[in-house]
Amino acid sequence: MRKRSSGVDRRKLLAGSLSLIALSGVSTVIAKRGSLLPPPKGNRVVVLGGGYGGVTAAKYVKKEVPEADVILIEKNQLFVSCPLSNHYLVGLIDYGQLCFPYNRLHTKYGVKVVNDVVADIDLPKRRVYLSRGYIDYDYLILSPGIEYDYDSAPYFKEANWYYPGAFRPGSEHLYLRRLLEEFEGENIVFTVPKMPYRCPPAPYERAALVLSYIKENGLKAHMYFIDANEYPPVLRDGFMKAYEDFYRGMATYITGATIKDVDLGTRKIKTDKGEVRFDFGSLIPPMRAPKLLEDIGLIYGREKWVRVNPMTFETKVRNVFVIGDSCESYLPKSGYAANSQAKVVARIVASRIRGKEYGGELIQHGVCYAMVNLKSAIMLEVEYKYNIKTKEITKVLREDNTWKVSTAKRYYEWARGLWRDMFF
């Protein structure tokens, strides 16, 4: 099969473009509209996705190369954080604390923020199509996060109308909190998809926090925690000890289970390890990179994530990078990891704009915290250092599985620091 110079198959590219336009309901006329912005004076960097990765990438590229034209494309007007959203679910923080406007990226750093939906990307032409026209780029940083993978688990789609997975920021969390507040007892079910998925400790933290909330509110309830994995993939010892110490008899942990169906009429989940009836729940579906990335030829076959150079995040197409949850990387998928990866890519892009390849050390750093009850938390740190010249990779992994109140306080500061880094 003949490949274009970009490394993307043309037939697949065209098919992808057409199907995406049809699926998104965007007329082909839109793709024919003109350029949304006048041509830049210098290099233009387009960043797609205003989450942890995209915001950080846009800010840091602009900081490093102020003369570059940096465009951040995001469909929502406000940023809403998924990290700390479990705190919101159980009433530890207000929803407003998770929300940030994008305006400072423009007023302080000069990033142009475009609120629009991406209809298509033409990699050979280096052009992003939006609903209102197109934007050409020299460098493209894609950070679109995740989509729920209903193709591999169709029964989740309707189930999520009633019992949200709440792994995408926004109304899902608001509704799940309302369900929890209205819950008066009986059976709860939480499901965890098989790895990889966004923020590995989050389902386990959510289970612990909801159990703690139930205890605190004196509700008579039992949780069925249906996990497609054999154990928590991170902080295993900390979570298992906390479940044992705090929630013995309050929950049944069903591990290595495959969900076969969700019957909303009878409120039953059928698994290969038995059937569970429930009154309230959070059903977290499997996840994948957004289909847009498949449609433009960056995902192969039945794969769900974009293969990138794991230390530089460059795809097979030069000057096109994928960061955050959408890519396959060493770090667990998380907001903090996306923030760290964005800085790596910003450094590489800035160097190339200045006409040279970055030759220093590239560091990816991940720190994750997880609550185990309403007051205490555990945490982990993982770091990969990559020396471009020697090609050596050094890994550091530290887990603190002893739950502490002070770790929960660090957790808040961890999040506040990230938000400062992105928006100030």
Next chain:
Amino acid sequence: MDRRDFLKTCTAVAAASLASPSFFSSLVEAQEGKFKVYKKALLVDKNGNPIKPEDIDPRKQYIFFYPHRATPCLLTNLGKEVPPAKVKLSDGTSYNWQGGVGPKKSIVAYSAICSHQFSHPTPEFSFINYYPENIPSKIVKRGGVIQCCAHLSVFDPAQGAKVIDGPAPFPLTAIVLSYEDGKLYALGTLGKELFEDFFDMFKPDLRKLYRSTRKAKKLVDRCEVIEVEEYAKEVIRC
């Protein structure tokens, strides 16, 4: 460094060089743009008396606010002579850090605003702290470091606060100290400053503490030194 700043620096350094001529001449020569002179500020104890080097306990950590009324700094006695060090930055530039001051050349000071994501001591919490030898860091398993527990950046105060672990992109800003006639003074900063962003990020908090950002930004000529444990309700170590 523009012409006005350069002249200001030269004037201040000329005065300061009376205390340690060799240090300051090499300082200004080697680090244009990295050394910034502020008001010369006397470090005093809680009673308003000049703090004596022997009162700075190597097993403790101290805080003072310099060069602005609201910008916290950590003061420590490393308990041994600390020689000057060359501090290299990731952009390839470098500067010469002065080393310790005082009779034993063991006293150092750094801005307590973490160069990663701006954690700093507040009246509620101190997540960034000095770990003396008797309280080793659980991250790097040793004392004699400054560590931030929010994202685990670790700095070496004996090496100009260079980053020895974690995500911080550059060292803590050094506070240039001088020791004259038994008294300790702060003279300026050395390295990458974060004050402008700090005032921007923490505007609401600073308004609560100082009534206005203008008051928080006021430059000081006298700094009260107290133990961090007295300043913050909770000192969080890791």
